[in-house]
Amino acid sequence: MTDVASAEFAAGTAPLSAAGVGDYWALLKPRVMSLVVFTGFAGLWVAPGHINPVIAAVAILCIAIGAGASGAINMWYDRDIDAVMNRTLGRPIPAGRMQPNEALSFGVILACGSVILMGLAVNVAAGALLAGTIGFYVFVYTMWLKRRTPQNIVIGGAAGAFPPMVGWAAVTGDIGWPSVALFALIFFWTPPHFWALALFRSGDYQKAGVPMLPVVAGPRETKKQMFVYTIVLWPIAVAPYFMGIAGAAYLAVAAVLSLCFTGFSIAVWFDRTDKWPKRMFAFSILYLTLLFALLILDRAPGGLLG
């Protein structure tokens, strides 16, 4: 115990980190990251053209790190409201395991590193899109919209919708219309997904002063808008078939899943408890996962879906 840090610890003179590796991992929001990686991979997979497998892996790694960096910066900025919501008070900063500046530094370094690596190793278009995605999530959603408007997750949802475009750009070097369709799919899926969560977590958001739609406009208006968004999703969900990046099996399943999603929103509309919002939230994750899994399977070598 002769080193400076240990001596400072013993004397209690320096704000030393009590964070473990698991806390840094938690800062990356691994569950959100996994969905981002999945959709980003789908964009890369369905894009026309060829990419070296190593470069493809680097692109996915950069998307994952970029998403994690956004999560870390978000946790730094939202540390005050995270401390009052049950869902988030166990996060490393509000729990006191990590200094806020550590989280910010970690996030900024990862964000810069992922963008530079993407730009240099993959291509400039993918790097620029990744930078835009991180910037949108941090500045537009987290810092500007989240605490100001009930439309926060509608506009902010764009940040989560960019990864397939990044994956697509990694292969093609540009933004094609099919990648815009994949963007639109996640963009219009986000509101009903998050509002289902907000319906059974509205107390948390109210306590934290976050103007989620159920808090500001009430459950009735929220449920109506959720229903409308699930209807808007119908043509968007089947668009990949008509754009030639998915086959008939995708079309059939997308149609059925979209119908089910609307069915869930109707059940939520008539439900006065938390039961159906919880079910719809779970189904919304399944919905997006299945659609993107189908897109990937459709393009699998040998055509797994025929």
Added chain:
Amino acid sequence: MGAMSVSMEEFLKRRKSRNKAILAVLVGLCVLFYAITIARLSH
């Protein structure tokens, strides 16, 4: 949101685990840049 107080033993354990993770990341970056170089050269 104050700093969490941990014992000296726990502090040293966490610091060691962080150092090991940083080492793994650095080794990983070396391998990654090597792989990227080879992939770009063969393109």
